[in-house]
Structure formats: structure tokens, C-alpha cells
Amino acid sequence: MKTFAESKFPGRLIAVEGLDGSGKSTQIYLLKRWLEAEGIKVYFSEWNSSELVKSATSKGKKRELLTPTTFSLIHATDFADRYERHLVPLLRAGYIVLCDRYIFTAFARDVTRGCPPDWVRGNYSFACAPDLTMFFKADLEVSLNRILEGRPKLKFFEAGMDLRLSNDPYESFKIFQGRILDQYLAMTREFNFVIIDANEPAERQQVIVRKLVSDRIELKKFKRRRPLPLPPALRPGREAGREAGRDEQEKEEDKIA
Amino acid sequence: MSQSHRFYGHGIPHVNAQDLGGTLIVVEGADGSGRSTQIAELVNWLETSGHATVQVGLKRSTLVSEELERAQEGNVLSRTTLALFYATDFADQLENIILPALKSGFIVLADRYIYTLMARDMVRGMNEAWLKNLYGIAPEPDAVFYLSVEPEELVQRNLSKTATLDYWESGMDLGLSRDMFDSFLKYQTAMGEAFRQLEKSYHFDIIDANRLVGSVTRDLRKKISALLAGKSGRVASGIRA
Numbered sequence: 001m002k003t004f005a006e007s008k009f010p011g012r013l014i015a016v017e018g019l020d021g022s023g024k025s026t027q028i029y030l031l032k033r034w035l036e037a038e039g040i041k042v043y044f045s046e047w048n049s050s051e052l053v054k055s056a057t058s059k060g061k062k063r064e065l066l067t068p069t070t071f072s073l074i075h076a077t078d079f080a081d082r083y084e085r086h087l088v089p090l091l092r093a094g095y096i097v098l099c100d101r102y103i104f105t106a107f108a109r110d111v112t113r114g115c116p117p118d119w120v121r122g123n124y125s126f127a128c129a130p131d132l133t134m135f136f137k138a139d140l141e142v143s144l145n146r147i148l149e150g151r152p153k154l155k156f157f158e159a160g161m162d163l164r165l166s167n168d169p170y171e172s173f174k175i176f177q178g179r180i181l182d183q184y185l186a187m188t189r190e191f192n193f194v195i196i197d198a199n200e201p202a203e204r205q206q207v208i209v210r211k212l213v214s215d216r217i218e219l220k221k222f223k224r225r226r227p228l229p230l231p232p233a234l235r236p237g238r239e240a241g242r243e244a245g246r247d248e249q250e251k252e253e254d255k256i257a
Numbered sequence: 258m259s260q261s262h263r264f265y266g267h268g269i270p271h272v273n274a275q276d277l278g279g280t281l282i283v284v285e286g287a288d289g290s291g292r293s294t295q296i297a298e299l300v301n302w303l304e305t306s307g308h309a310t311v312q313v314g315l316k317r318s319t320l321v322s323e324e325l326e327r328a329q330e331g332n333v334l335s336r337t338t339l340a341l342f343y344a345t346d347f348a349d350q351l352e353n354i355i356l357p358a359l360k361s362g363f364i365v366l367a368d369r370y371i372y373t374l375m376a377r378d379m380v381r382g383m384n385e386a387w388l389k390n391l392y393g394i395a396p397e398p399d400a401v402f403y404l405s406v407e408p409e410e411l412v413q414r415n416l417s418k419t420a421t422l423d424y425w426e427s428g429m430d431l432g433l434s435r436d437m438f439d440s441f442l443k444y445q446t447a448m449g450e451a452f453r454q455l456e457k458s459y460h461f462d463i464i465d466a467n468r469l470v471g472s473v474t475r476d477l478r479k480k481i482s483a484l485l486a487g488k489s490g491r492v493a494s495g496i497r498a
């Protein structure tokens with residue numbers, strides 16, 4: 001699997017992977033803020049967010065219609081839509097694209113659900129590999145506690161209830177996450193994950209993340225030639241940045257709700 | 258009773274191909290090839306002869322058919338997305354209808370199958386090996402009848418039926434020609450070539466469907482009778498072609 005750089009894309013793709021509750025979303029958000037402040041062309045994309053496919057996915061999840069095969073395929077459809085309509089054009093245009101989860105999430109989850117690894121990898125083989133993949137490795141207990149404290153109502157597929165591991169959603173979630181973690185760890189070498197110790201304080205992790213990114217990617221090549229055009233209603237300068245930040249937070253809150 | 262099936266590739270997790278009895282019959286062909294008419298005839302004939310049948314077709318899944326329809330109306334999906342969306346639709350029907358029916362020993366009549374999906378995607382530039390891996394979830398049918406009709410004849414039939422040519426069946430998304438008539442002919446020719454390419458890996462029984470409906474029906478009945486007789490002498494004895 002070739003990276004975007006190896007495939008001669010002008011842009012670069014950075015992905016974060018890890019269990020729910022590993023803190024990866026916080027880290028990639030802080031990375032995004034920094035790159036924006038540096039005047040770099042940056043775009044953020046998250047897993048499972050294609051508008052077109054969303055209604056089918058949520059119907060399938062709500063009504064528990066999904067099998068391991070259709071679960072895998074509908075997520076692949078969602079990814080393909082984002083990949084072809086957003087990621088590829090942005091990468092052709094020289095953007096740094098930040099992905100909160102990439103194809104490895106599918107590899108880990110779908111294989112845990114029983115899909116053959118070669119089949120899943122084959123289905124995603126249209127996608128290039130990230131230029132940098134950071135895997136946020138926290139102790140299983142730490143990730144579990146973060147999720148189970150903050151968001152006590154677990155959804156059916158999220159808890160891996162379809163695997164019939166346990167009748168108790170919490171117990172099921174724990175076993176499921178443990179198996180996903182095993183899958184991630186088994187992929188570390190195959191896909192060159194850089195492991196970030198997610199047990200460290202968030203600030204210290206971010207220092208490591210920023211250093212890693214600037215070592216791996218020649219950032220000044222990705223600067224905007226002109227500053228971002230602002231909507232007319234907004235005053236120039238810092239206001240715009242704060243506005244964008246607020247949107248992110250709102251989106252995050254929507255997701256949790 | 259009947260023999261079991263096998264999957265083309267990896268199959269479906271937790272499903273043993275050995276448990277799949279029944280008979281899977283696929284009818285392939287373009288719009289206007291007489292597919293639906295022939296399937297209706299076959300269902301009628303098989304049920305009259307005492308066979309339990311189930312029908313499936315493309316874009317009929319509970320899971321994604323509505324969304325697929327909506328997405329197509331807007332023509333906003335790129336080729337990989339469309340390919341995977343159709344594969345999801347197929348997989349949903351496969352697991353919820355085809356496999357249970359085969360396990361129960363039914364005759365499943367599929368109004369198109371993975372081959373149309375693959376041919377459409379190949380015409381749009383998708384890689385054949387990628388498609389074969391994707392559709393490795395499909396069980397190999399007992400018979401695949403490809404109703405072959407010349408593109409010129411297809412045009413006549415479609416126009417006499419609805420007085421229009423379908424946007425997708427004309428491959429208008431491909432930009433082969435701005436003229437719908439020209440595009441239809443080019444697209445159907447390309448689809449025919451894709452089927453010939455697929456025939457190298459999959460076995461199709463090519464039926465000349467330029468002929469009258471009745472003679473195609475007679476052919477199909479004869480072939481299916483032989484197939485059922487071969488699978489189980491006892492079951493087929495009640496059927497006359």
C-alpha cells in the first residue's frame with residue numbers, strides 16, 4: 001500500500017487511530033489548531049460522516065439490521081464517499097488532511113466481527129496509506145473508564161452487542177474493545193503506526209505529536225499563499241479562529257448528544 | 258436432496274456453504290432483454306409445479322435501497338462509492354433473503370446478480386480483481402442465463418415500452434455522448450464487452466433473446482428442468498418443460 005507522498009499527491013494525510021477514550025480526537029483537534037495558526041492548508045475529516053450514507057447507516061444501526069458483512073460494506077461506502085469527494089481533491093490541491101480514524105478502524109473492527117482480513121483490506125485497497133499514522137495507545141482500563149464514566153448509555157453496535165459476547169452492554173463493550181485493541185496492535189508493524197503513549201498528560205502528548213509532524217512533513221510547503229478569506233460579517237484576525245473553534249466544539253457536543 | 262453450494266471467494270462470516278441447499282437461478286440481461294417477463298413466467302411455471310420460489314433483484318434491500326435511489330437521482334456518487342453502495346444492497350438481500358431461502362431448500366430466482374454490478378463498475382473503470390474480491394461474498398449460482406440482445410434491438414424495445422431511454426441504462430454519467438441515443442448504444446455495447454470479459458471467470462449460459470418471448474421461455478424451461486432433474490431426480494419428475 002503506497003502513501004499519498006509515494007503516489008505523488010501534493011498533499012499529505014495524517015491519521016490518528018486508537019480506541020474510544022484514548023484521547024486521539026483531542027490530540028488531532030489540537031494539531032489542527034496549531035496547523036491553522038501556522039497558516040497551513042489543513043482539512044479535518046472524521047470517520048462515519050458522509051451525509052449521503054448517513055441515513056442508511058443510522059437506520060441500520062437503530063433497527064439492528066447490520067451483519068458483519070453489511071456493517072463493513074456500509075462503512076466502506078461512507079469512507080469511499082468522503083475519500084473520492086473530499087480527501088482526494090484536497091490532497092490533489094496540496095492540503096494537509098487530518099483524519100480522525102482511517103481505514104485501520106475498519107480493519108480492526110470488521111475483523112473482530114469475523115470478516116476475513118483479506119476481504120476487508122481488498123475492499124479498501126482503493127485508498128492510499130496515510131503519510132503518518134499515530135496510534136494512541138492507552139491502557140485498556142483507562143480508555144474504558146473514560147468512556148464508561150462519561151457516556152453511560154452504550155449503543156448496540158458500539159458495545160459490540162451483535163457479537164453476543166455478553167448480555168451486559170458494559171461487559172460486552174469491555175471484551176469488544178479488548179479484541180479491537182489486539183487487532184490494532186497486530187497491525188502496528190504492517191502499517192507503520194507510530195505509537196503515542198496515551199497514558200501521558202494531554203499537553204505532553206501534543207508536544208510529541210507536533211514534533212513528529214514537523215519532523216515528518218515539511219510544513220512550510222503547505223502554507224497558504226494568501227490568508228484565509230473571511231466571511232464579510234467577520235472582523236479580520238482572531239475572531240475567525242475563535243468562531244471556527246466554537247463550531248468544532250458544537251459539533252463534538254452534537255455527536256455526544 | 259440437492260447439493261450444497263460454494264462461495265466465489267471469502268463468503269459470509271459464520272455461514273457454512275455446505276448448509277446452503279436449494280437452487281439459485283440467475284437471469285441477467287439489459288433492460289429490454291425480457292428479463293422480468295421471463296422471470297414472471299418461470300415463477301408461475303415453477304410454483305404451479307409445486308416449487309417454493311423466492312425472488313430477488315437489485316436495489317431492493319431494506320437497508321439501503323431508498324438511500325441508493327436518492328443518491329442516484331442527484332447523481333452525486335463517485336464510482337467507488339456507488340460500487341460499494343450497490344454491494345451493500347446486494348449483501349443485505351443475500352444475507353436476509355437468498356441465504357435463508359437456500360438453507361430452506363427454495364428455488365431462488367435472481368433478477369440480475371453480481372455480474373451486472375461488476376460489469377457496470379468495470380465500464381466505469383473499476384478494477385476487476387477488486388470487484389472479484391468484493392463479490393467473493395456471493396454463492397455460485399446453479400445457473401446463470403444471460404439474455405443477450407443486440408443494442409439496436411434494445412433501443413427499439415425500450416422506446417416502444419416507455420418512449421424514453423433510462424439515464425443510467427444509457428450510461429449518461431459516463432459522458433460517452435451528449436446524445437442519449439448514441440450514448441445508449443455505446444454504453445450497451447460496452448456492457449456487452451464487460452460481460453464477455455466476465456465470462457472468462459464465471460460461467461454464463463448465453464441465450465439469444467433477440468427472438469420472441471415464447472421461444473426464449475421454452476429454452477429456459479428446458480434448461481431448468483434438466484438442471485433440477487440433475488440435482489434430484491425425484492423432485493424434478495413432476496416438471497414438464
